[in-house]
Structures are given as C-alpha cells and as structure tokens.
Amino acid sequence: MQLKISFLTFFFSSLLITTSCVSVQVSDNTVSTYSSEEKKPKNIILLIGDGMGLSQVSAAIYYKNGKPNFEHFSTIGLSKTSSASDLITDSAAGATVFSTGVKTYNGAIGVNKDTIAVPTIVEQLSQRGLATGIIATSSIQHATPASFYAHVKSRRMYEEITEFAPNSGVNFFAGGGLKFFNKRKDGNDLLAEMEAKGYKVITDQLPKTPSEKNELILLAEDGMPKINEGRGNFLPNATKLALDKLSKNEKGFFLMVEGSQIDWGGHNNDADYLIEELLDFDKTLGVALDFAKQNGETLVIVTADHETGGFTLASDGKDYNKVKPVFSTTGHSGTMVPVFAEGPGASKFNGIFESIAIYHKMMALFDK
Template identity: 85%
Template structure:
C-alpha cells in the first residue's frame, strides 16, 4: 500500500511539473541556453535584418570565423511578406506589419491602406509603462525604425516623420538622421524640442554609460557609415547600451534593433557590403542572446521585412568547393523570410504564417 501511495505521489508530482513546463529542447546532450518554461516574457527584443533572406543568413556560416549566433536559436519559422498593395513588399509596409499588425500599401509608415494612423506596439506598450527603444544603422527616420513611432502616408516625408519623435514615448533612440532635426525646411529646431521633452541629446559618440533621462543618440547626418567605412561596433554596442537602460524598468521593455544596411548591400548587388553588414548583425544577435540568457525573462526574435537582391550562394561554375555570391535583381524579392525565436514564448513562432502574425504574437505574449 505504501509503495502504491509512493508511486502515485511521484506520478502526481510529475504531472504538476509537466503542466508547468514544456519539454526542454536538447541539442548535443546540453539543455537549451534559455529557459523554456511556459510563461510570458517580461521583455521582447525584435531584431530586423532588413532585406535578409535565408541566403543572407547562410552567409554567416560561410564567412564568419566561428559559429554564427544564428545557430543558437532552437525555434525557426517562416514569414510571408507580401503587402496589401503588392506581392513584393517594401520596407515601410514590411515594418508597419511588425509595428501595428496591419497589412498596408508600399510606402506607408504606421498607417493602414486608407492612410489612417494605427497605434504601434511602441505606443501601446509605452502607455502601459514599459520602456521602449529603437536602434538602427540607418537614420531613425528610415522606413523600418520610423514605422515604430510615426504615422505618415509616405516614407519619403522624413521631416514629418521626425516631428513624431518628441512625443513618441521612445526612451532610447540610436542611429543617424541628425539633419532632419536641425536642417529643416520649416526652420524648427527639433533637438531643442527633444531636450524640452526631457531627452538627453548626444551627437558626437556612443556614450559609455546610460543616462537617467530618455536618450536621443544621433551619430550621422543621415544613415550611419558602412562597416567598410569604419562604423565599428556601433550596432552591438548601442544594443548593449539600450538593454542596460531599458532593463531598469520593472514593468519590462520592448527593443527594436535593425541591421539596416544588409538591404543596401543587396540593392547595390555588392556582396562584400552585404556580407560585412550581415556579420555585424550576427554579432549583435550575440549581445541580445547573451542578455536573454542571463536575464531569463526576455524573448529574442530575429526576422526580416523582405529579401533584397535575389541573393544566392552559387558555385563558381562546376567548382562546388567555391562559393560565388550572386544576385538576380537590384530590388526586393517575394521569397519567404526566416523567423528565429529564443526565450519564453519562443514556440509561438514555429510554422509558416503571414508577417502580421509577428505583431499579434508579440502583443499576445505581452498580455493583450
């Protein structure tokens, strides 16, 4: 009788454990780096490799010294990227689906197909008291970062986009785009307005320590320099600084980080440009994953708005031991793009789905 009770106790205990935890994924006989407990994340880091398709991701395998950080993810899905207006999306519509969960027309920034503003994830979470941040190697007015805090009918309206920054609620901006604050047709000095709203404005170099204030870090007039032009570790270091700052908020945070110039290398059909930018992005993934591993309450998501360049890793003729990066277009392509996820809630990102689902999955995990 005692033996039966003991067995029942063991089975009951196991059942409780099974309902509170999902199976821990095992690879090479080691437990996954980040907790797989069934719970919602407190924080989400969304990293967007602009123009990054599967061939771009594969570049990290062949051109990086050491194991790519992409290989640290255990959950991988695929996103269908068409916009409401076109089979092939642009970056504005492609990012607006991540920020609002609405499919819209190419060129739209934070508005639906009728040009009506739609609340962004940054605005929704800021209202709840969460911290938010935007980091990019483009200007912060470029299509992807702009879609997270602005609402305009055209991505080319850079001055209009900038006017949303002072009241955006974003706690940490880092990238380029200084001229749209200071060299404006309307003569306004939006840097002064940012300061009046409580921002610390930094325009010389990435600071070593965080500020108690919200931060606007603008280190280029427009887009940041290429890696080949000496940008250095801006993207991983700015991401690290953002995480240090945003993680002080006890309610949690949302951070969007864009490797903007992977796309630009694709448009230029410049393989060297693309590869250097992709490897910089992979290094930045390491920063996010290391933070998440230590923090335990952070979900890391990596995806793209679309693929650019029709990029492939072809062979040199019949030499299958030599890779020749090649392109089929100077524009975008309609191929699906990968979605990587690691951390609490990662399993939600398995499968094949429309790009808008990334927004809805994130908001559901944040408790909406």
C-alpha cells in the same frame, strides 16, 4: 501495426490531457494556439535584418570565423511578406506589419491602407509603462525605425516623420538622421524640442553608460557609415547600452534593433557590403542572446521585412567546393524570410505564417 496504433493513440491522448491550450485570433485567417502553462516574457528584443533572406543568413556560415549566433536559436519559422498593395513588399509596409499588425500599402509608415494611423506596439507598451527603444544603422527616420513611432502616408516624408519623435514615448533612440532635426526646411530646431521633452541629445559618440534621462543618440547626418567606412561596433554597442538602460524598468521593455544596411548591400548587388553588414548584425544577435540568457525573462526574435537582391550562394562554375555570391535583382524579392526565436514564448514562432502574425504573437505574449 496494432502496437504502433495503440502507442500513437496513447501518445496523443496523453498530450491532450497534459496540455492546456487557448486559441488567439492573430488575423482574419490565422489562429495561433497558445499554451496557458507556458511562461511569458517580461521583455522582447526584436532584431530586424532589413533585406535578410535565408541566403543572407547562410552567408554567416560561410564567411564568419566561428559559429554564427543564428545557430543558437532553438525555434525557427518562416514569414510570408507580401503587402496589401503588392506581392513584393517594401520596407515601410514590411515594418508596419511588425509595429501595428496591419497589412498596408508599399510606402506606408504606421498607417493602414486607407492612410489612417494605427497604434504601434511602441505606443501601446509605452502607455502601459514599459520602456521602449529603437536602434538602426540607417537614419531613425528611415522606413523600418520610423514605422514604430510615426504615422505618415509616405516613407519619404522624413521631416514629418521626425516631428513624431518628441512625443513618441520612446526612451532610447540611436542611429543617424541628425539633419532632419536641425537642418529642416521649416527652420524648426527639433533638437531643442527633444531636450524640452526631457531627452538627453548626444551627437558626438556613443556613451559608455546610459543616462537617467531618455536618450536621442544621432551619430550621422543621414544614414550611419558602412562597416568598411569606420562605423565600428556601433550596432552591438548601442544594443548593449539600450539593454542596460531599458532593463531597469520593472514593468519590462520592448527594443527594436535594425541591421539596416544588409538591404543596401543587396540593392547595390555588392556582396562584400552585404556580408560585412550581415556579420555585424550576427554580432549584435550575440549581445541580445547573452543578455537574454542571463536575464531569463527576455524573448529574442530575429527576422526580416523582406529579402533584397535575389541573393544566393551558388557554385563558382562547376567548382562545388567554392561558393560564389550571386544576385538576380537590384530590388526586393517575394521569397519567405526566416524567423528565429529564443526565450520564453519562443515556440509561438514555429511554422509558416503571415508577417502580421509577428505583431499579434508579441502583443499576446505581453498580455499577462
């Protein structure tokens, strides 16, 4: 016993001597400790699997041929997802915490609980001269992508959300939502306004190479097609295209990529739909991880705004050698969601924390 105590005393004394740390306030009740010695990333890729809980991630193990990219992350944490108004968050409040670091009410897009606009990470980094991008398999006006560039009191205000795009400072948009630009109730042509602001507008297919201009790529009237409806490799290919473009900025970049329809499969209680979208998202993680490994200055973070469907992988009756997807709700659940991180600064995402901490951790890492 004496030997064990002496060893532990020596170990912790050495740890205190060799590690220099500072504390950063990340919320009213959450303090995160940061090592001043640790390298910070130049770039961050935030990948959000909408509605993706731990069972959804587990599905990649059972249904993917080969090792899922989820297993390539060395740091894993858990996020508590409740909003300011409800124990169970929706996607608008769930994404606004990532974009602004503020807990707000369900339905809010880039505003606090008093409907006051809060600067987003995209807006702040754009002002510093970093490149920014937003990709989704929904429309770009949908709750999660909208929360990174717009400020409205309700997620259903799609036309009002679209009005923020021309002056958003976002260098690369890709997803659906064309009709909210050119088939508006007010008759305005926001595609022309985007072009006047220097954007290259693309509505037919994903380009092979990035433009020197800012890009608005809209390949569907509203949400993108499902994987089983022919969407193909849009999400991984759009991610690669964005990385090719944004990485040319010497100051760094921030890219948000959403696997939007994992959530839609959960709402529909459609296991095939959910799993196909989850595997597409896992493929996209591979693109991000490959880039980060080659680049050496990029942090990859993967998480979810909430879990959808109360999805689980149960036994098929008494057959414990057969997994059967099961749902408990057509809505969201209050379960914690996983947070995966790889690259410079990844260790900051260890442990259990409130969802707002993700924003504050990212911003602290961008503060050189």
